[in-house]
Amino acid sequence: MNLILFMVSVAGLLSLLFLVAYVWSVSAGQMDDLETPAHRILKNDSKIKVLQDNKGRSNE
């Protein structure tokens, strides 16, 4: 019985934690745009990195 009650409270706490995390993410604007990140992930960035490195070096 005690064990079940312990687990119930842990489950309750966990869901509360997720709820807080969710509310925070909504307020922080993570849900504003659900489409662009899916496009961003497809980026072929090896060449860009080289360019960025070159740019960094030239700035030094």
Next chain:
Amino acid sequence: MTDCVYCHGTNSTSSQFCCQSCELLYAWFNDHKKPVPELNLSKWSHYQNSEIEAQFNLAEVASNFKRFKFHIEGLQCSSCVHLLEDLPVFEEKILKSKINFSKSLLEIEISNEMNLAELSSIIESLGYKPTVFKEISEYEDAIKQEELTELKKIGVAAVVAANEMLFAVPLYAGLKAELATVFKWISFVVFLPLLFYSASGFYKRAWSGLVTRRVSVDLMIVVALWGGFVLSTFSLATGREDLYFDSTASFIFLILSTRYLLKFHQNKFIKKDLFVDMFKDQVYEVIKKNRSVYKVFSEIEQGEKVKLQQGQFLAFGAKLLSDKCLTDISFLNGESLPHSYYVGDILQAGSRILSSSVELECVQISKDTQLSKTLNQIDMLAHDKNKYQTLTDVISHRLTVAVFSIAGLYFLLTYSDLGYEAFKRSLALITIACPCAVAFGTPLAHHLGVRKALKKGFLIKAENVFEKISRVKKVIFDKTGTLTSSELKMVRTFPVHLDEETKSIILALEKNSLHPVAIALKKEWSDFSPVKLKRSNEIVGRGVEGEYEGIEYQLIKNHDEQNLNVIQVDFRMNGVVKAYLFFEEILLPESRNVIADLYKKEFDVMLLSGDKRSRVLEIARQLAVRPAMVFSEQSFEDKANLVRQQNPCIFVGDGLNDLAALKQAEVSFAVRGPFEATLQVSDIYAPQKKLSAVVEIIQLAEKVQSTVNRNLLFAIFYNAVGGVLALMGFINPLVAAILMPISSLVITLHTVWRLK
């Protein structure tokens, strides 16, 4: 249609790539050619002025960078995101770039060394159309806040529903004794945030429905929610077994989520002042004591001297100070040919300047112009148009009233015999017959339809458009710019063969002209070079003349063209006609197929135009449209009136000059035009000017509507059977609360399967 070579996405262009970004990135990765933007600052010169730029700069005063927000037209695929977000990589002065693909917004930060003109030009050189805009309005801000609150409410409802399930399963499995009581009380406490927070929107809407004496679906949801809560709490307090917290919570969560999805789409199209919207990026050069000052349209005062560049729209009434000015007034009357104005003439707001640079004096400020008044009327009409009631609204409203009446009557009549059981059965009826399946099955079907349309490249603003299309059997087309392009084509000459010298002289006469006749001639005879004329000048409103080797030549538009279906131009040598040239408007290649497809679907097709009857009839002949269905010489207002009389109809027009007619139509379909303004007055907008979209959208609407009708039939049948069983006592509120989501699930799956 082939896939794009770079991104492998659908490619509707004739090239190997679906957009310029793919082409540039392909060259960058394969041929090591870094995208180098070509700067064309002349078009954006007004943004070089620091006063103008400051109006759009969203960074705080005295920051060491500038921030701008653009609406970007032309976003196609992932490559567009990659290229635009990589701007800082190949342009050092660009510090940060972030794109919102779903809203087509680009937020960009640049160093103070760069200006807005350069930035706009860079974006344009990559193949996009950037429109910079000022800070977010309070209205948009409020909508965003509302969206955030909605999302939080859904989050809470999800957590509540999941936890209720967690505690309900052991109870269903037969958990007894002390632990069961603890679980039941936890269920009660967990339910409270949903009852008082997540469901608050339903209370507001149900109440406002009651205030306006309308029984809304929300009222039914509130009754089912509170009925379930009161009954469960009563059971909990009296030690009974009937707890409905879990099913009620899932029910509320489902409804909230589907409604959010719908709203998400609707809020994409925010209402704004049409006139401001149309001219917001027009900046004018005002000349004051030989000094140039830049002003936006609303600041220009009467009597001020303004210099306009080629392509600019006039946002105010003005008197021409330059000798001559060629203007495009198709926005005002739809006529495809340009008009010439001479010094002292009055130009109306909405005219577009075609000459390279002209000086004007403002005689009527923007808000007093006819154009501004017309656009205001359109805004007012938009309000009326939203009152349209869909079949689903009607059915769910009637169903709600009927269910409430039956449940109430049943309770009153049987309470003395059945007592507590009477309440349970009435509640079961309300829960099972709640028209939620209808209330979110239809929006879901519409939502999926809208998404499908979006994938094909056209935007649908009003979701009820599918239902409206299914009731319409008439399509009215605007001729100019919709079925035909605004260009002319030379179809024949008389005599058939003209010698080389004649062609060269004609080309020389038209050398400096921007008239469509001149453009068509230059295109047709691109192999010939013009001779050098001794002098050449324009004959007011008629044509051009010039002298070559002592002979006087004239190219004159033949005004006696009432009975001709083409435009005739006479070539005269010393006053004697030597040749005739005939021009025709170019019919878009897809027009014929579209009209033929519409006839196959048994639609009536009508043609509207601002042009002369003979010319419109010729187009009608080519398209096999009956002369009785052709209306010519129609002005801005005539078109709107005619469309109103012909309702219900689909009006297909060009967003530039048909705004009023688009507004009047039962279903309005714009094939191009200024993005936001067009979107506000039209139900459907195909910015890529694909006319075939008309047929595609009709087919899509048929599919969506048949899905909705099947859903409605199913829901009515289900509710009738379920309702009778509930009243007979075969279904208790728990079973009802399980059956209700099942019916919703069936409807949802059916909808998704049909419209995937």
